[in-house]
Amino acid sequence: MAEKTLDNLFYDTLKDIYYAERKILKGLKKMSKGAQAPELKAAFDKHYEETEGQIERLQQVFEIIGKRAQGKTCDAIEGILAEGEEILEEYAGTDALDAGLISAAQAVEHYEITRYGTLKRWATLLGYDDAARLLDETLQEESKTDESLTALADAKANAKAQGAAA
Numbered sequence: 001m002a003e004k005t006l007d008n009l010f011y012d013t014l015k016d017i018y019y020a021e022r023k024i025l026k027g028l029k030k031m032s033k034g035a036q037a038p039e040l041k042a043a044f045d046k047h048y049e050e051t052e053g054q055i056e057r058l059q060q061v062f063e064i065i066g067k068r069a070q071g072k073t074c075d076a077i078e079g080i081l082a083e084g085e086e087i088l089e090e091y092a093g094t095d096a097l098d099a100g101l102i103s104a105a106q107a108v109e110h111y112e113i114t115r116y117g118t119l120k121r122w123a124t125l126l127g128y129d130d131a132a133r134l135l136d137e138t139l140q141e142e143s144k145t146d147e148s149l150t151a152l153a154d155a156k157a158n159a160k161a162q163g164a165a166a
């Protein structure tokens, strides 16, 4: 069996997040449709656009390493997005929907943060400095999205779910 190294891990993990980002695009569309508060809808729409840019960045990273842009099934994101769908169905029309959608979306962002954090470090170690910069840009966007979602939960969604005046 051929030896595997950090190069293999980097390429495989890139394929994992490439697959995930394209699924996330569809998930964000559904969550935006479902969101009750206009500011939450706007947050999902904003991140939808950012995600399109993140997919382009990943394509640039594939180019930098001279490999074909290709996805590899990410079971984790399938599961995380399935939980989001569950919230959409089971909490539809309730005061707890937005808080639930925020929690589901934050699970997505946290998955992405682990992936981009790892990929950025591996890119640097492998000498792909331009790739590391691109991956860091996306990492910052994911972190900011996570923080904005926390702010939206704190500002209104959690209190609404709790039954306080919305």
Ligand code: FE
Pocket (backbone or CB within 6 Å): 021, 024, 051, 054, 112, 142
């Ligand atoms: Fe993303």
Ligand code: FE
Pocket (backbone or CB within 6 Å): 016, 017, 020, 073, 074, 075, 076, 077
């Ligand atoms: Fe994965």
Ligand code: FE
Pocket (backbone or CB within 6 Å): 047, 051, 108, 109, 112, 142, 145
């Ligand atoms: Fe994201």
